[in-house]
Amino acid sequence: MLPEEAPPKSSGETAAEDVLAAARALAERVAAGDRAAIAEALNTVDDDRPVHRARALALLDALEPRPHGVRIGVTGAPGAGKSTLLDALVSGLRGRGRSVGVLAVDPSSQRTGGALLGDRMRLGSAARDAGVFLRSLAARDQLGGLSEVTGPSLDVLSSALDAVFVETVGVGQSESEVIDLVDSLVFVAQPAAGDLIQFMKAGILEWPDVFFVNKSDLGSIASRTAAELRAGLDLGSRRDPNHRPVVLCGSAAEGRGIDELIDAIDDHQAYLARSGEGARRREAGRIARVRSVLATRYGRRGLERLGVDRRSRDRNDGPIARYVAERPSHSVDRLADELGACIEEAFKRDVR
């Protein structure tokens, strides 16, 4: 008797399998640190043509369950010296033998869609190092936040590299969005007496895990600012009551305080791992990212259709949170697409 042959697959199924296979192969190469693969993956997740969406989703799904490097946000007001500090941090980490990526989000997007991405220039020697992967992103989102591709880009980079920095100018919305994307947040502050009130008003003290008071070559004004920050941190509420943020002084331009900063970031990472806070943040970040994408695409009405209670303060509860929690190996983009489909169904029912 002849062995039973499996029924022939439809061309759609074959095509879908090919896409999946190709995506998995690419994910392998990305995880191995292959630069050409990283570049290809970044281009893929940025491709918004419907035909290519399946590829992007398959790639992100394949990357999701893999181990990821450390994600560090660097934020602060313009002029505080973020780029100089980032350059020094990258060099410092490279000196310790780690592979590094930088996602530089340039806020200079215009309504015309064009953008001047000058971070390669600002980042100095870091941008030239063959062991550093620097990708410039335009902020793009007309609604004032980070572009949708920031998260997936970060997913790609962190599955390939030991440490990835996200640098934003961070005024307003994009700053709180960075929280959802990273494990640790570093805030670069200018020494300036009396700015503590501004910091507190802006709610900035709540989120960072490490504060770096830059330009400490300016002398005692820097140490005063650091002292004020420490005092303010004691007063205000913090996102993580179990961890007291560290306040450091230094000078990025003169290379002082960089080793201490790297140590502080490492310490925070260790704390996140042993306390379980790291896993909690990543989960919260996934939920927040899904929610943010849905809000951008479908607005308040869309969220309501999912049963999200507007009045609920707890973002880690509710229908989105549960959906996300039940699918730990789904990528954020896949989750957003699936929930998006539910919303669209709901809208159609509304019309009827």
Next chain:
Amino acid sequence: MPSDPSSKSSHSAAGASAAAHAGAAPERDRPWMFRTYSGHSSARASNALYRSNLAKGQTGLSVAFDLPTQTGYDSDHPLARGEVGKVGVPICHIDDMQALFESIPLDKMNTSMTINATAAWLLALYIATAERQGGDEKSLRGTTQNDIIKEYLSRGTFVFPPEASMRLTSEIVSYTVDHVPNWNPVNVCSYHLQEAGATPVQEIAFSMANAISILDYVRDRPEVDDEALPRIFGRISFFLNAGIRFVEEMCKCRAMNQLWEEIGRERYGITDAKMLRLRYGVQVNSLGLTEAQPENNIIRIALESLGVTLSKKARARSLQLPAWNEALGLPRPWDQQLSLRTQQILAYETDLLEYEDLFDGSHVVERKTAELLEAARDEMKRILDMGGAVTAIENAYMKQRLVESHTARLRAIESGELTVVGVNAYQESVDSPLVEQGSDAILKVDESAEREQIASLEAFRARRNADEAARALRQLEDVVKNGGNIMPPSIEAAKAGVTTGEWSQLLRDVFGEYRAPTGVSAAPLADASEEVRAVRDRVDELSARLGRRLKILVGKPGLDGHSNGAEQIAVKARDVGMEVVYDGIRLTPREIVQSARDEGVHVIGLSILSGSHGVLVKDVVEQLREAGLGEIPVVVGGIIPEDDARELEKAGVRRVYTPKDFDFTRIMNEIVDVVSESNAA
């Protein structure tokens, strides 16, 4: 130093008319110094050129160094590839310097050296060479440009950060004031600011703020005596530009005269009238020289000379005229001769030098001068209030203003508001007989020059005393790290056979290398003309087809630091809706390829003005192919002769743009075409 043209002022007028009555030749002032900016290929070739120019009646030298020398690299350094001997002479060590001045006694010559970041080193070589000739440093006359601030703003041949650069500048000043008293240690430059788009007011204000920052820095050094201040002030000289709007330019010079004296009296308490005089040299405007109908430039150059010679009070001490074909490439000896003859005719055939100042008492000139003076004072004050010129560099203020002005100028040319004859008006032309068919009317630097220079350098290293050189370097290191004037150990190092690259690398290790901020982010969004809107639509369409926004990499390979063109392209690309990764200057081909790959760009735009395009662009194209990125199209802009452009296209470059392509909107359209073609599948 030429004698002060005003020294005969009290006698000339009366003397001239008396002499005329007597039938004798009228008394006239001695003319300014005639220089021609030159140098290329090798010290020996440049020496021959200098001797020939001097024989033709040139009265002073103006040395052009190649980019590796200006940025502190020996001719065999990887970054020097393609650049050796192209825009000037390569000087790697004292034997090169000696060959450059063979049969030219330095104690009798007046030499201006356009050198900035490495000025201390080249001056050390010059002094060491003079001593080898049997001369004394006290007798040397000349200038080191030594103006780092304008490098950050325009030429891009800075190396070290602002603080370290100020230290180097001030040490050259304090050394020469005592040891080389007739030397001009600094030429505060406004020339390059105009080339970068500065308005007359900006030219005055920025250069004066710059001079103040140098003087303040020198004055505050502990080893500088208050007594020396008037002498130091008196030794600060300027290098100005003279544009085609020569009436305004003349008023600009008169305004600068007044402002300089004001600054001397009010800020530094100087009372000696001789020390308060503004001394300056000039090169006339090159930015406005056209590639189209290039013979028109002969007239432009002559007319531009008027702005800095007509008014006796505000007359240049020395004048350099570019050649009519500068927009095409390097000038040949004949081209330089024509420019020299222009000066000689102006000085010797006309009666310009027989009169007192022609414009004193002219209410038109005085009103315009006052207008410029007031506006310049305000702008200068703004810069001083924010902390001075160095601060205005670090916070990109001056750079942003220049980018703004330059953008405005280019837009005015594009729209026709600003007339450029032969370019956006009166473009119909018969073929120019000056530009022979089939040959480029420029000097072609022999590609073998680089090989020969490297061979000569290697031979030098082999025959020098390595121990002496090493010892001299260690002594230099001690001074650089622990304090002390850098000139004496540099002179010793020069004698001991240290090379340009070694001296510079030492300083780079101690001071670090600087990346100056660009001013591109300040360029305001273009008002949407029909054409721009049409291109934006095309970019949107193409981006939708590609699946993500059209992304372009703009950068400059090699050592050429003139970034204005690249910046303007970057701004225009943003205006039409592209995402622009501006990668800056001083990139190796490997770095460009890495950026292109990591950033996922759809097209690469390279800008090169130094003549090294042949080697560097081909390297980029090759390395792109090796990296599997051969399908990313490359376009190139710069000073590129026709023949070379065809070569580049054969090598795979999709478009080549030169100064005649002033319509940036059209360039953007073509870039959309190019990307479209490459992504047709």
